[in-house]
Amino acid sequence: MLEIQHVSLTFGQGTINEKQALKNVSFTLKDGDFVTVIGSNGSGKSTLLNSISGVYEMDCGRIFLDDVDISFWPEYKRSRFVGRVFQDPLLGTAYAMTIEENLAMALMKGQQHGLQPGISSKESAYLKEQLSRLDLGLEDRMKDKVGLLSGGQRQALTLLMATLVMPKVLLLDEHTAALDPASARKVMELTREIVGKNQLTTLMVTHNMQQALSYGNRTIMMNEGGIILDLEGEERQNMTVEGLVELFNQKNQGEKLENDRMLLQL
Amino acid sequence: MTIIAFQGAIILGMIYAIMAVGVFISFRTLDIPDLTVDSSFVTGAAVSAVFCVAGHPWLALPAGFLASAVAGMVTAVLNTHLKIQPLLAGILVMLGLYSVNLRIMGNRANISLLNQPTIFQSLEGTPLADQAEWLIPLALLLLVIGLLYGFLKTRFGFILRGTGDNQQMVRALGVDTSKMILAGMALANGLVGLCGAVLAQYQSYCDISMGVGMVVIGLASVIIGEVIFGIRSLFRRLLAVVLGAIVYRIVIAFALNLGMPSTDLKLVSAIIVTLALSLPVLKAKYFLWQKRRKG
Numbered sequence: 001m002l003e004i005q006h007v008s009l010t011f012g013q014g015t016i017n018e019k020q021a022l023k024n025v026s027f028t029l030k031d032g033d034f035v036t037v038i039g040s041n042g043s044g045k046s047t048l049l050n051s052i053s054g055v056y057e058m059d060c061g062r063i064f065l066d067d068v069d070i071s072f073w074p075e076y077k078r079s080r081f082v083g084r085v086f087q088d089p090l091l092g093t094a095y096a097m098t099i100e101e102n103l104a105m106a107l108m109k110g111q112q113h114g115l116q117p118g119i120s121s122k123e124s125a126y127l128k129e130q131l132s133r134l135d136l137g138l139e140d141r142m143k144d145k146v147g148l149l150s151g152g153q154r155q156a157l158t159l160l161m162a163t164l165v166m167p168k169v170l171l172l173d174e175h176t177a178a179l180d181p182a183s184a185r186k187v188m189e190l191t192r193e194i195v196g197k198n199q200l201t202t203l204m205v206t207h208n209m210q211q212a213l214s215y216g217n218r219t220i221m222m223n224e225g226g227i228i229l230d231l232e233g234e235e236r237q238n239m240t241v242e243g244l245v246e247l248f249n250q251k252n253q254g255e256k257l258e259n260d261r262m263l264l265q266l
Numbered sequence: 267m268t269i270i271a272f273q274g275a276i277i278l279g280m281i282y283a284i285m286a287v288g289v290f291i292s293f294r295t296l297d298i299p300d301l302t303v304d305s306s307f308v309t310g311a312a313v314s315a316v317f318c319v320a321g322h323p324w325l326a327l328p329a330g331f332l333a334s335a336v337a338g339m340v341t342a343v344l345n346t347h348l349k350i351q352p353l354l355a356g357i358l359v360m361l362g363l364y365s366v367n368l369r370i371m372g373n374r375a376n377i378s379l380l381n382q383p384t385i386f387q388s389l390e391g392t393p394l395a396d397q398a399e400w401l402i403p404l405a406l407l408l409l410v411i412g413l414l415y416g417f418l419k420t421r422f423g424f425i426l427r428g429t430g431d432n433q434q435m436v437r438a439l440g441v442d443t444s445k446m447i448l449a450g451m452a453l454a455n456g457l458v459g460l461c462g463a464v465l466a467q468y469q470s471y472c473d474i475s476m477g478v479g480m481v482v483i484g485l486a487s488v489i490i491g492e493v494i495f496g497i498r499s500l501f502r503r504l505l506a507v508v509l510g511a512i513v514y515r516i517v518i519a520f521a522l523n524l525g526m527p528s529t530d531l532k533l534v535s536a537i538i539v540t541l542a543l544s545l546p547v548l549k550a551k552y553f554l555w556q557k558r559r560k561g
Contacts, residue, residue: 053438074442075437076436076437076440076441076442076443077440077442079437079438079439079440079441080440083438084438086434090432091432091434091435092435092438093432093435094427094428094431094432094435094436095431095432096427096431097424097427097428097431101424101427101428102428104421104424105424105425105428105436105439106439108421108424108425108439109439109440110440112421113421113422113424113425113441114420114421114422115417115420115421115422116420116421117419117420117421118419118420118421118423118424161439162438
């Protein structure tokens with residue numbers, strides 16, 4: 001269970017560029033929740049994910065993971081329990097190392113990084129088997145450098161790396177936004193499969209409203225650093241993209257939903 | 267060029283290869299341009315000289331390694347914890363270390379090791395005594411490369427390489443990248459110090475200014491190796507650095523033999539590295555120029 005309590009975060013405090021990115025955000029993710037997060041640019045979606053993973057320090061508020069207060073843990077320490085896939089396919093893997101070496105590093109998560117061999121033959125066979133489940137043919141290219149892979153292949157690999165050692169929470173930050181449509185579909189399929197099979201508690205940011213409604217069991221809409229809508233159950237099942245836009249406009253009287261990217265992806 | 271001069275260049279190349287491998291660790295594996303090298307090289311040499319004078323030439327090598335490794339760790343902490351840019355952190359430690367090196371050498375600018383025991387005398391009394399001059403550097407180099415190759419294939423080695431590639435990813439995999447940079451910089455400078463320690467004994471003296479431009483020589487070796495011998499696999503890369511260091515020494519020996527004054531050495535080193543680093547840009551410009559000319 002992930003509890004976010006009264007989290008606020010300000011960028012550039014005391015400067016002319018001061019921007020409050022999160023304003024007193026609170027919500028709780030139950031075990032197995034797959035929550036999609038939508039909102040226009042600058043609404044605080046990515047910032048929310050980055051404060052959960054520890055990239056940014058919060059001004060105030062608390063974050064509990066399975067009743068443990070992780071508010072002041074450094075990023076690397078939280079990573080043992082938090083899996084991440086970034087928007088930029090370059091960020092999730094080490095490009096000059098082989099596919100196998102990348103997977104081996106992911107498999108070491110939470111273990112000692114001593115002077116034992118980087119990959120044992122047993123681990124190698126296991127990694128190959130895991131990789132074959134992606135159905136991308138990568139299992140025959142274990143010794144290829146990751147730099148040779150396409151963006152979609154990299155994101156699929158990163159997704160596998162993030163879940164090779166099961167995290168308590170999986171954070172997906174628009175992880176298909178930089179991909180071509182076919183690759184994006186493939187990566188989303190894999191996401192649904194991996195999250196579903198392992199009942200992973202997941203927070204997925206997306207710009208695509210249709211995606212937000214068709215994946216997961218709950219949808220959060222953010223605006224100006226706060227949560228303005230939290231849909232679940234029947235209400236969410238009956239919701240349409242048009243309905244979402246309508247709701248957004250109601251909540252923000254005077255301010256129209258004018259984000260090109262969101263509208264284009266209706 | 268005489269055969270003796272050629273042999274000398276190869277032996278020097280084998281010794282300098284240890285330093286070049288250290289620069290490879292910081293510059294290529296960790297992706298940090300580390301200027302500490304210019305001083306940590308002297309630290310290794312100074313510690314080695316002091317140990318030789320005290321009668322422990324073999325102990326001088328690990329001692330030189332450790333002393334320089336500490337210098338590398340200081341640079342790492344300046345960078346990771348005090349957030350000073352790597353380039354500046356290296357310059358600061360390089361500067362401060364100059365005074366430390368003088369202190370190690372007992373406030374003298376040089377120490378002569380003539381008439382002092384060195385590792386090169388340790389084969390005396392055996393049939394190999396005459397070969398010690400090249401056998402010992404070769405043995406040390408093989409040991410260093412072997413150990414380093416094995417190390418880079420361990421879990422720790424994987425994470426170290428990953429840190430140089432993509433720090434964000436390594437943190438996302440639950441590893442404290444500051445610690446990895448600390449370990450990597452210690453290793454890199456340790457190797458540089460080991461090289462200084464061997465060189466001081468090989469040439470029988472240690473001088474406070476013997477490290478000037480060392481980082482450039484290291485870079486030259488790394489780049490020459492990459493251009494000539496390729497970067498396909500990890501083993502190939504390490505081998506390329508070693509061969510690069512030897513080729514560099516041979517080139518310098520030829521230039522000296524052709525009458526280049528040894529005082530121009532540093533200028534030539536700087537020009538070689540500049541050319542090697544700018545090669546990709548120059549190539550692209552050349553192709554563009556050709557395309558335009560053809561219309």
